[in-house]
Amino acid sequence: MAEVRIERIVKAFGPVRAVDDVSLTIRDKEFLVLLGPSGCGKTTLLRMIAGLEEPTAGEIFIDDDLVNFTAPKDRDISMVFQNYALYPHMDVTSNISLGLKLHKTPKQIITARLNEAAEWLQLSTLLKRYPRQLSGGQQQRVALGRSVVREPKVFLMDEPLSNLDARLRVNMRTELIKLHRQLGATIVYVTHDQSEAMTMATRVAIMRTGVIQQLAPPLEVYRHPANKYVATFMGNPEMNFVDVTSEKSGDTWTLTGPTISLPVSNEHGALLAAHPGNHFWLGIRPEALSIAAPTAEGIGIPAVVDVVSPMGPNTLVYVLVDGASIVADVSSDIEPAEGANVKLTFEEARTHLFDFDTELALW
Amino acid sequence: MSVTTAPPVVIERDPKIVRNERLKNAATYLLLIVACTLTTGPIVFLVATSLKETYTRTVDLSVFLHPTFINYHKIWYEHPFKDWMRNSLIVATAVTIGILFLDSLAGYAFARKQFRGKDTIFFLILATLMVPLPVTLLPIFLLANDIGWIDTYRALIFPALAYPVGVFMMRQFIQTIPGELEDAARIDGMSDFGIYFRVILPLCIPGLAVLGLYTFTTSWGAFLWPLIVATSDATRTVPPGLATIPGQYNTDWGLATAATVASMLPMLFIFLIFQRYLRQGFAGGRSTKG
Numbered sequence: 001m002a003e004v005r006i007e008r009i010v011k012a013f014g015p016v017r018a019v020d021d022v023s024l025t026i027r028d029k030e031f032l033v034l035l036g037p038s039g040c041g042k043t044t045l046l047r048m049i050a051g052l053e054e055p056t057a058g059e060i061f062i063d064d065d066l067v068n069f070t071a072p073k074d075r076d077i078s079m080v081f082q083n084y085a086l087y088p089h090m091d092v093t094s095n096i097s098l099g100l101k102l103h104k105t106p107k108q109i110i111t112a113r114l115n116e117a118a119e120w121l122q123l124s125t126l127l128k129r130y131p132r133q134l135s136g137g138q139q140q141r142v143a144l145g146r147s148v149v150r151e152p153k154v155f156l157m158d159e160p161l162s163n164l165d166a167r168l169r170v171n172m173r174t175e176l177i178k179l180h181r182q183l184g185a186t187i188v189y190v191t192h193d194q195s196e197a198m199t200m201a202t203r204v205a206i207m208r209t210g211v212i213q214q215l216a217p218p219l220e221v222y223r224h225p226a227n228k229y230v231a232t233f234m235g236n237p238e239m240n241f242v243d244v245t246s247e248k249s250g251d252t253w254t255l256t257g258p259t260i261s262l263p264v265s266n267e268h269g270a271l272l273a274a275h276p277g278n279h280f281w282l283g284i285r286p287e288a289l290s291i292a293a294p295t296a297e298g299i300g301i302p303a304v305v306d307v308v309s310p311m312g313p314n315t316l317v318y319v320l321v322d323g324a325s326i327v328a329d330v331s332s333d334i335e336p337a338e339g340a341n342v343k344l345t346f347e348e349a350r351t352h353l354f355d356f357d358t359e360l361a362l363w
Numbered sequence: 364m365s366v367t368t369a370p371p372v373v374i375e376r377d378p379k380i381v382r383n384e385r386l387k388n389a390a391t392y393l394l395l396i397v398a399c400t401l402t403t404g405p406i407v408f409l410v411a412t413s414l415k416e417t418y419t420r421t422v423d424l425s426v427f428l429h430p431t432f433i434n435y436h437k438i439w440y441e442h443p444f445k446d447w448m449r450n451s452l453i454v455a456t457a458v459t460i461g462i463l464f465l466d467s468l469a470g471y472a473f474a475r476k477q478f479r480g481k482d483t484i485f486f487l488i489l490a491t492l493m494v495p496l497p498v499t500l501l502p503i504f505l506l507a508n509d510i511g512w513i514d515t516y517r518a519l520i521f522p523a524l525a526y527p528v529g530v531f532m533m534r535q536f537i538q539t540i541p542g543e544l545e546d547a548a549r550i551d552g553m554s555d556f557g558i559y560f561r562v563i564l565p566l567c568i569p570g571l572a573v574l575g576l577y578t579f580t581t582s583w584g585a586f587l588w589p590l591i592v593a594t595s596d597a598t599r600t601v602p603p604g605l606a607t608i609p610g611q612y613n614t615d616w617g618l619a620t621a622a623t624v625a626s627m628l629p630m631l632f633i634f635l636i637f638q639r640y641l642r643q644g645f646a647g648g649r650s651t652k653g
Contacts, residue, residue, distance in 0.1 A: 052546050073552035085543035089565040102552035146551075 009058030434621035470533025536570035572640030
């Protein structure tokens with residue numbers, strides 16, 4: 001059982017609040033990803049859990065013990081750093097076992113755990129090497145090994161994959177998912193890469209300027225983003241936005257923009273009726289858009305094809321709508337000519353709507 | 364599928380360019396030879412003189428074919444040169460170890476720790492560089508006299524431990540060590556001193572080697588202060604000792620040069636041993652990546 005409870009935590013650097021009144025409970029055996037762009041406070045939050053940074057205000061509990069004033073070594077945590085932070089003057093064995101030695105673990109246990117970790121991470125033949133004699137991926141595995149042998153309550157990981165090349169990064173993702181399953185560990189993982197969050201997380205906390213924007217399982221964040229910021233951050237390519245206003249004619253509500261007129265369902269209409277103000281962002285994910293002939297039936301946005309980028313299994317079609325660029329992620333069977341007139345079609349059920357000013361989601 | 368191809372074309376370089384490059388090389392070597400002669404000339408002359416029984420003003424390289432070591436024998440057995448060497452070794456070693464310890468600690472604090480007045484204190488330490496030695500000579504002498512340190516090793520060692528350049532050097536060096544290593548060490552369970560001894564110091568070896576060598580050389584060659592406080596052969600170091608060899612009316616140059624050559628030998632050995640680290644240290648980089 002290892003639960004991390006963060007209550008109203010604040011970290012101020014001078015006038016800047018890097019973490020601004022964040023409350024968060026990381027459940028036992030959870031893989032929680034802190035996701036956000038650089039400078040959003042995610043690493044600071046992680047460093048406060050580790051004890052490397054002292055909170056300005058608020059409380060941190062690990063298993064109901066208040067740890068605000070507990071030294072990092074006594075928190076029963078381990079951390080993997082972005083550039084691995086291996087001791088350059090020690091060989092792999094020493095790097096992995098140093099923490100255990102300093103915690104006065106009996107020798108047999110150290111050897112047993114070292115061998116187990118080395119085997120699992122395929123480091124057995126590299127134990128006498130020094131970090132400078134290892135490739136990036138091998139260094140990464142040593143850093144993981146150092147973390148694993150401690151058998152901590154909580155694993156903290158600060159962008160551990162960002163220094164690896166793309167192929168290795170994808171492999172290591174799978175390894176981390178396995179690690180999580182095998183150890184049944186509680187993991188707090190910091191990244192700016194939404195695909196890492198998507199593939200590995202039990203829950204994702206999306207941060208911006210020191211505040212958590214949304215905390216939910218990754219697919220839920222993807223399907224029901226809480227605000228426009230989250231909608232933009234989750235998903236690649238980014239969600240498209242169209243500036244619209246709502247109108248009611250008879251019983252039906254319609255969203256109208258310069259190039260679009262979209263009647264909405266009764267369910268959504270009720271939400272519009274209950275909402276003050278009528279200015280919105282209509283959000284449509286690239287994969288919710290289809291390309292049709294300009295004369296096609298149904299609701300759609302007339303557009304001109306600008307750039308076509310084939311990706312292999314799918315094709316990204318960048319179109320211009322009234323001067324603004326919109327991207328559609330379509331099957332690679334479709335190969336529209338650049339400069340052609342098309343119609344972007346989509347289902348109303350697959351749209352998102354955000355208040356223009358507060359940017360909070362209506363649906 | 365087989366394809367027959369002609370051998371790749373060999374392109375000759377323009378003979379004019381080749382000739383020009385050779386000329387340039389020749390000029391470079393000539394310049395280097397002149398510079399080498401200028402720098403090694405005096406040393407050759409020094410060694411040659413020390414190997415002659417009677418002093419002649421000529422540079423006679425044939426002395427290397429039939430050298431005499433009478434001058435070396437004399438300074439070793441008829442002069443207290445042994446004592447000077449011993450004193451120099453004790454003082455220089457103590458000063459070097461002291462400075463390496465103090466300056467690496469201070470450098471670590473200035474590079475990594477946050478404390479009130481850090482920048483002011485660092486500035487003050489650097490500012491002491493601007494005070495010339497003669498200004499502090501008298502007050503330090505009076506102080507040493509008051510506490511009865513005249514003609515002791517303590518008087519030779521302790522004033523030399525205040526070495527702002529060393530603090531500055533170590534601070535710069537430690538700043539290049541990634542902070543994440545310290546974070547990792549802290550999570551592994553090291554104390555501040557543990558981090559200093561087990562992480563920072565081992566990674567500082569090239570920097571420490573440069574600082575140590577520099578300190579040792581400076582201490583070995585120190586003249587003015589030892590001349591003042593080391594009043595007997597019990598504490599006198601080599602440089603003020605050498606100054607006692609010339610007599611009032613005539614100087615035994617053979618003896619003086621032999622003593623000088625002998626005093627240079629320990630430095631030569633140390634350079635040979637540490638030159639590997641020196642190259643790294645002067646290049647300013649650590650040998651540690653990642």
